[in-house]
Amino acid sequence: MRMRWRGLTLATGAILFAAGAHAAPATPEMLANACAGCHGTYGGSAGPTMPSLANQSKTAIVEAMKKFKSGERLSSIMGRLAKGYSDAQIEALGGYFSAQKFHPTVQTVDKAKVARGASLQEANCSRCHLDDGKDGKDDTPVMASQWLPYLQMQMADYLSGKRKIPEKMEEKTKPMSREDLDALLHFYASVK
């Protein structure tokens, strides 16, 4: 009798378990929604040191996540988070955010710096940072409307060597003064 009871309980448990486990694998939207607490709904950031992911180049997102995951790109929290995703999930995240609408930000920028930055962009950066930084080409990220404090933190990391600067970018930025680089960032932040 006791044996039979136990058997019955086990069988019922197994049925319940099967019903509970019946779910489709996490969709790109499910994966991405979890990021939105820090990066904003649909990846449009309201936090001045968090980048918007909406409309970002898919390759740029995937490359960044893979580098966070491997530790090649130094981070505080992103490395710990990126390790939680498979390469396929990272691809899905990149695909989701790159398909979202461009997120224009309203922020205070220095008008004179924006003007100076615009001409520097045209002369030095426009071959990779297409269309005033609105278009991301391959692993070149979309720069337009990113938050100025975020851009400034990244530039500081490039200059200190904390973040590895791409060779082509280093060729262009090396001759520039800190003021010129800052003007460029004001320009990108201003683009809508």
Added chain:
Amino acid sequence: MTIDRRDFLRLLGAGAGAGALYGCATPGGAPAVGSSKELMPKTGRRVVVVGGGYGGTIAAKYIRMMDKSIEVVLIERNDHFVSCPFSNLYIGGIIKDLTPLTIRYDKLVANHGVKFVQAEVTAVDPAAKTVVTSQGTLKYDRLILSPGIDFRLGEVKGYDAAAMEIMPHAWKAGPQTVLLRKQLEAMKDGGTVVMSAPLAPYRCPPGPYERASMISFYLKHHKPKSKLILLDANPDVASKGPLFKKGWKDNYASIFQYMPAKKVTEVNASSRSVLIEGIDEVKGDVVNVIPPQRAGHIAVAAGLVGDDKNWCPVNATTFESTKHKDIHVIGDACIAGAMPKSGYSANSEAKVCATNVVALMNGKEPVELSGINTCYSYITDKEAISVAGVYAVKDGKIIGVPNSGGVSPGDYSQAKTEAIYAESWLRNILTEMST
């Protein structure tokens, strides 16, 4: 405590004033009275969301983002919400008022068509799929409860509503937070602040330790002859332990004393003292009692808590209660496996719940959970530490994805950067909740 039909009617008649017993009285102090008139007759498909905090706002918004044909009614007792995350910085004197921590609901209404009802929910009838509020009743197809926490006051003798006004908990942000800060400001230099923390699980595992850091910060800069004692019921620091201990040693060694395994079981408001295990009395000039907790009162009253009588067991994919069908519980009130009771967890759970409520209402297959928690704690005004995690479901339980997540580096090499990132964390998550 399952409410049967007869109890339900009795509660309706009596006004279901049990709230006061659990410390969730309305701001005015009087228990809310349920009204039996139907508030908004249900015409189409409807989800009712109870609680306008980290979980409820997001569940309401995301359901509307995913399916505009579902009516969503968000019920919240206040016309605004004050964030617990960052409220410790206000107590520490770093933030000057609670405005940056406060959200309202008008943009959820305007941008997403969420219907907002300011009312106290007094009862839930799972069989009739009806919630009773102080403004009237509402029918639902599915109910999402995000009620946060209430206190197990029976476990701290003497800690009643009057005692809370003398020895604030400040564990629900708002007037209690302001009261604690005012008491610190009014205290003489050379005074003693006493804090007590409950046994885990409770809302925000690192919260008491960040609170201790922020009170220490205030004392160091404004009342350096003063002392802080934290009486912790836990055997050791329950979250980010080595990081907190380093922060305390480096910054507050002469001010702060951490005392593990000291469970406060009784308070005496008139002498501003607490008793450890009913024996050792500790007196303070300011006393901050963080009582043991359980799911928000309405979840308890609706019969949604599990065998522990404190927290609500749920399906790990849909967050549907295992006690009553068509009712989902998210946030601090639910048992979410490895996901901690944090604001970010509530945000993440709300999205998973919303996705699967929409799926179930449309006869579609639910989608597996993918969740995140990110949580920052300030040590000083310019240094913060973090814990992060990525979550998935395995064998019906929410687990941390192996080899991911974890805490900040132990040497504080990221602490200044994390203090900056934490500010953006707040801006983004509150914007998500309110726009």
